[in-house]
Amino acid sequence: MNILCTGLNYKNSPLEVREKFAVGSHELEETLAAVRRVEGLAGAVILSTCNRVEFYTASLCPVRAFEGLRELLHTRAGFTAEAPLYFHDTTRSVRHLFRVVSGLDSMVIGETEILGQVKKAYSAAVEVGATSLHLNKLFQQSFRVAKHVRSETRITRGTTSVGSVAVDLAGKIFGDLTGKRVMILGAGETSERTARSLVSRGVRTVIVSNRTFERAAKLAEEIGGLAIHFDHWQNAFAEVDILICSTAAPGIILTEEKLAPLMKNREGRPLFIIDLAVPRDVESSVNELEGVYLYDIDSLEEIVRQSLDVRRSEVARCEKMISVQVKSFLSWLQTHPNFRP
Amino acid sequence: MDRLLLIAATLCFLASCAYTLYALGAGRFRPGRINFGVILAGFFFQTTFLYLRGQAEGSCPLNSLFDILVFQSWALVLIYLIVGPAYRLSLLGAFTAPFAFGLMLMAFLLPGTQNPVPRAVINPWVEFHAALSLIAYGAFGLACVAGIMYLLQERQLKNHKASTLLYNLPPINDLAVANRRLVWFGFALLTIAFAAGFLSRGPVNSVKFWAAGLIWCFYAAYLILGRLHTLAPRRLAELSVILFILALLTLPAMQYFSSRP
Numbered sequence: 001m002n003i004l005c006t007g008l009n010y011k012n013s014p015l016e017v018r019e020k021f022a023v024g025s026h027e028l029e030e031t032l033a034a035v036r037r038v039e040g041l042a043g044a045v046i047l048s049t050c051n052r053v054e055f056y057t058a059s060l061c062p063v064r065a066f067e068g069l070r071e072l073l074h075t076r077a078g079f080t081a082e083a084p085l086y087f088h089d090t091t092r093s094v095r096h097l098f099r100v101v102s103g104l105d106s107m108v109i110g111e112t113e114i115l116g117q118v119k120k121a122y123s124a125a126v127e128v129g130a131t132s133l134h135l136n137k138l139f140q141q142s143f144r145v146a147k148h149v150r151s152e153t154r155i156t157r158g159t160t161s162v163g164s165v166a167v168d169l170a171g172k173i174f175g176d177l178t179g180k181r182v183m184i185l186g187a188g189e190t191s192e193r194t195a196r197s198l199v200s201r202g203v204r205t206v207i208v209s210n211r212t213f214e215r216a217a218k219l220a221e222e223i224g225g226l227a228i229h230f231d232h233w234q235n236a237f238a239e240v241d242i243l244i245c246s247t248a249a250p251g252i253i254l255t256e257e258k259l260a261p262l263m264k265n266r267e268g269r270p271l272f273i274i275d276l277a278v279p280r281d282v283e284s285s286v287n288e289l290e291g292v293y294l295y296d297i298d299s300l301e302e303i304v305r306q307s308l309d310v311r312r313s314e315v316a317r318c319e320k321m322i323s324v325q326v327k328s329f330l331s332w333l334q335t336h337p338n339f340r341p
Numbered sequence: 342m343d344r345l346l347l348i349a350a351t352l353c354f355l356a357s358c359a360y361t362l363y364a365l366g367a368g369r370f371r372p373g374r375i376n377f378g379v380i381l382a383g384f385f386f387q388t389t390f391l392y393l394r395g396q397a398e399g400s401c402p403l404n405s406l407f408d409i410l411v412f413q414s415w416a417l418v419l420i421y422l423i424v425g426p427a428y429r430l431s432l433l434g435a436f437t438a439p440f441a442f443g444l445m446l447m448a449f450l451l452p453g454t455q456n457p458v459p460r461a462v463i464n465p466w467v468e469f470h471a472a473l474s475l476i477a478y479g480a481f482g483l484a485c486v487a488g489i490m491y492l493l494q495e496r497q498l499k500n501h502k503a504s505t506l507l508y509n510l511p512p513i514n515d516l517a518v519a520n521r522r523l524v525w526f527g528f529a530l531l532t533i534a535f536a537a538g539f540l541s542r543g544p545v546n547s548v549k550f551w552a553a554g555l556i557w558c559f560y561a562a563y564l565i566l567g568r569l570h571t572l573a574p575r576r577l578a579e580l581s582v583i584l585f586i587l588a589l590l591t592l593p594a595m596q597y598f599s600s601r602p
Contacts, residue, residue: 158503172498175512267570270514287499290573299501306503 005093007054038068043132158307186247353383357438414444416479466541480527485585
C-alpha cells in the first residue's frame, strides 16, 4: 500500500489559489466521497486550513491515483491552468504529515493550532468511513509524533506575537489574571487586541481612556469595559494592574516623577506597563521604580525574536526525531500486504 | 550504617541539583515528579539517620553542631515537602535541594567529632523548644529560597530577558505571597518554641537568649513592615534572605552557649 499526499500550501501558492482549492466543512463529506471514487484509492483524509489544502490518501497504484486526483481537484476548483500541486510518494508523504502536525511546516514555526486542525480533519474522515487501516495507523502515529516533538524539544517555546508576549508576561508577574484590572490609554488596534487577549485570560475590568471620548466609549462598549475622559485617567490609576499605552501623543505622558507618588498608594501591588506607542508614552526610567515592569514595543518584539530564534534552533532536533518515526512507520508498512515502496 | 544514610541523603540532594542545572541548561526543564521524588528519598534517609541518632543519644539528636546542621537540613526539606505540593511553585524543590545539600556538606566538613553525644539531663520542654526552633528555621530557610527565586524572576522581568529561567520560575506575585506566608509560619513556630523554652524553667545563657531574641525581633520587624507596606516585596525578599543567613550564622554560637548557662 502507498501513502500519498497531494495539495498546496502557503509556500507554493498565494491565497487566491489556495481559496479556490479550499474544502469547507459543509462540502467535506461530498468531496471525500468524490476522492474515494478515484480509481485505485483506498482511503482519504482532507486537511483544509487557511495555510494549506492537502489530501492524504492510501492507494495501490500511485500513478493512476495522482492522475485521478489532479483531474478531480482541478475540476472541483474550476482551475483551468496547471495548479502548483505537490505530489509526494509514501516516504515523503509520511515525513510531510509528521512535519505538519509538529508545526515545522507552519508559517509560524512550532505553532500548535495545526495539531487540532489535523485531528479534526482525521475525525471528520473517520466519521464518514473514508479512512483505511494504513491511514488510521499513520494519523494516530502522527499525533504521537507531535506530542513527542513538543515535549522533548523547545519548538513551542515562548510566544510569537506582541499581544501574546504581553499576556505571557502578565502571567509571569501576576500569576492568575482573574480579577485584574487593565487600563488602555489611547484606543489603538494593537492595544485593543492585547486587551482582548487579557480579557480572555480572566481580566475583570478594562478602563479605556482616549483624547476623543467617543472613540474610548466605542471601544469600551466593544470589549465590555468602561470609558473615562482622558483628563481623569490618573484618578482611576490606583486600582489598575496593567496599563496599555498607545496614544498618538508627540511626547512622554507618564514620567517617573508622576508615577513614583502614585505607586505609594498601591500597597506593594506590581504594575505592568505595556507601551505600544511610537513615539513612546512612558519614560524608560519608570522601569527602575520598585514593582513597575515596563515593556515598550521594541522589548516585546525582542522577546518575540528570541522565541523564534529558540524555535528555529530546535528544528534540526525535531527533524531527527521525525526521521526515526518515519522509519518506524515505513517498517510497519512493509510488514503489511500490498506494500510498495 | 548511619553514615551511609547521610551520604545517601546528600547524594540525593546533589542529584536533584545536578538534574535541574542540566535540564535548565539544555532548556528542557519540565516541572515534574523527578525532583520531588529524589528529595523525598533524601528526606527518608535523613529521617532514618536522625531516628538512629536519637536512639544512640537517648534524646532529640541536637547535641552537637553536626547534629544541628543535619537536623536543620532535615527541617528545611520537611517544610518543603509540606508546603511544596500546596503552593505548586515550579522550581521550589530545585532551589531547596542546594540548600539541603549545602547544610549536609557543612556537617560533613565540620572539624571535630561526628560521633553521638549522649545528654546527661533530659527535659522534654527543652527538647521540644530546640526541635521546634530548628523547624521554624526550616520555614525561614524556605522563605529565603522563595526570596531568592523572587529576586531572580524580578531580574529577568526588569531586564526583559526571555530566558529558560523566566519561563520556568513561578510568577513573582506568587513568590512574594509564598515568601511572606513562610515567614509568618516560621515566626509562629519560633514563638511557640520560645514559649516552650520559658516553660522548661532551665538555666538560660544570656548570649544565647539575646541572640535568639534578636532573630525573633528581626522577623517580627519583617512582618510588621510587610503588613504596613513600608517595604516593597523586593525589599522583603532581600530581607528574608539576609535574615536567614544571619539566623544560620548564629547557630554555632547558640549550640556553643547552650551547654554554658
